[in-house]
Amino acid sequence: MPTAPRNRSRKTPPDWRIDPIPSRHSYRDEDGNIRVPMWLTKNGRHMADTDMILLPSEAALLIDGLVRALRDNPRSMLHELLRESATVLAPGVLYVPKPDQRRF
Structure with missing residues (x-):
């Protein structure tokens, strides 16, 4: 059975993304x-779960790069949205008083 011809009019490559799995920790x-x-996704559809494997030296370089990128932006997006009204209760846990909550 012949295969369907490919659509060659598409000018951009498929939208591939790699995102960390929030419920699983690095190890x-x-x-x-x-x-x-x-998670590996293509055009918003889950394709596979995989691991990014790094040597310890590569992981250290990645950490340095991420810290530098975060440090170079003096006001994070979360900081802008909450306008300093949020209180950090624990890592990843913010308390936002009701009157200061904003609609997105």
């Missing part, structure tokens, strides 16, 4: 590598 494997669980 060190038995070889000493750092594994970061990731």
Whole structure:
């Protein structure tokens, strides 16, 4: 059976994304590598769960780059949205008083 012809009019490549899996933490494997669980999606559809595998030196470079990028932006998007009205209760837990909540 012949296959359908490909649509060659598409000018941009498919939208591939790799995102960390929020419910799974990074860990060190038995070889000493750092594994970061990731979701692989194409055009918004889940394609696979996989791990980004980094040498410890690569993980350190990634951390340095992320910290530098966050530090270079003096006001984060969350800071802008909450206008300093939020209180950090625990890592990843913010308390926002009702009168200061904003609609998105």
